[in-house]
Amino acid sequence: MSELKTKEKTIVVPGEILATGMDYLPSYGTYREGDHIRAGKLGILNVDGKVLKITSISGRYLPKRGDTIIGKVIDVTMNGWRVETNSPYSAMLMLKDASNEFIEKGANLTRIFNFDDYIVCGITSVSSQRLIDLTMKAPGLRKLRGGQIMEVNTHKVPRIIGKNGSMVSMIKQATGCNIVVGQNGWVWLNSEDAKMELLAIETIKKIEAEATSSGLTDRIKEFLEKKTGKKIEARTTEHHEYREVSQ
C-alpha cells in the first residue's frame, strides 16, 4: 500500500522518508531505496500527481543554459573575457558573442569590457565539465554602468522577479530605480535618488525573507505604497530587463 509520509510543501531533510510503496515516483532531489522514497537534499517537498520532487531553498547558483545572469569581468584573454558568475565556475564570453561592432584584430579588448565591469549576459551553453559560454547578443544584455550590486539567495530570484516580471516591475514603478535581476543571485540597482535605491534594497530583502509565504505580491504592494505614499497600479505586462535568451 503506497502512502505519503511527509506533507506537501513542508521542509524535508536528507534521508527523510517521503513516501512508501511503488505507486510514487522519485524525481529531482529524491531517490528510491527499497520500498521507500527518501529526500536527497534539503528543500521543500512538491507532490505533482505521483511524482515527488524537492525544490531547493539553499545552496549556490548552478549555471543553466538560457539563464540571464549578471557577471563580473575577471580576466581579458586573446579571444574574449573570463567572467565571474557567482557560481562554482567562471564563464567565457567569446569575442564573436560580445558585440555586433567590428573589432579589429589585436585591438585592446579592455576598451569594450574592462576588469571589474559588470555585465548582463545570457548563458548559451554549459558543458558536462561545466565550461560556460556567454552571449551579449540579445535584447536587454549590456554593460552595467554605475549603480550597485547586491547579493540575494539564487533560489529566491523567481519570487523577486514575479510572474511575468510583475514583482520587479512593481518595485521599479514605485521607486523609479533601474533594476536588473540576474538568475545567479546578483541584483543591480541604479537611481538618481539614493533614498529610493535604499527602499528598493529593503523591498528586495523583504521579498527574500518572506519568499515562501503566500499573498506576497499584495503585501509588497501595500509596503511600497505606505513607504512612498503613492498608489501603485497593477501592471504585469510592462517591459522589464529580465528575459530568457532565445536560442
Added chain:
Amino acid sequence: MSYKKRVDGRKFDETRPIEAEVGVIKRADGSARFKIGQTEAWVAVYGPRELVPRFMQNPQKGILRVHYNMMPFSGHGNRVRPGGNRRSKELGMVIRDSLLPVINLNDFPNAVVDVFIEFPQTDAGTRCAAVTCAAMALADAGLVMSDMVAAIAVGRVDDKIVADLNYDEEAYECDAGVTDIPVAVIPSTGEISLLQMDGITTKKQLFEALELAKDVSKKLYEVQKSALKKKYKVSEA
C-alpha cells in the same frame, strides 16, 4: 569493583545535554553549531567553489576538504598550540571519509567543498561532534546528500558499556581500563562510516557498544532534522 555510577551522574546510555543550531555563520554557504556537554563545534561550509591549486582538481567529480581545529583556549587549561598538527590532519581525514559516503559531488567537477570545523571548547568526543555538526552544515549548504551522518562515542568504562564519554570518564582509573569507540552511523541504513577504537574490548562488548551507538545516532538524527527545519521555518512566517 564495578563502575556503578557515571562521573557526572548520567545513565549509562544517556548522552550529555545537546544543543544544535543551523545557519549561525551568515557569510558561509552552510553552517551549524553543535554542542554536546562541554564540547562545542562550529562548522562553516563554503562551496562548491573553484579549486586552487589546480593540480588538486579532479575532472571527474568535486572534492571535499575538511579542516579541523581546536582553538588555543579550548582544552583543559593547557594552551593548544595554534596551527595544524599531526592529530588535526588525521581527524580532518577521518571526518571527511565518514561524510563522503552520503555526499554526491559528481555534479561539480574540478570544484571543492570546504568544511571548516572550529572548537571553542572541548571535553572529549570532538570528532563525533564534528561529524554530526558538519552533516548539518553540508545539508544547509544545499548539497546533494543521500542521508545525514550522526556520530557518537561509545565505550566501556570498567565493566559497563556507556554512551558519550566525557574527558573525566576517558581518564577514569580502574583495573579493567577504559575503551573509547567513536562511531559514525548513516541513520537510514544503519551503515557505519567511521569506527575507531582506543583500548581493549571483548567481541561481545564491542557488538553491544555498536548497538548502543546505533540507538543514540537515531536520536542525533532527530536533533539534526529539527535544527535544519527550525532554520527554514522562521523564514516562512
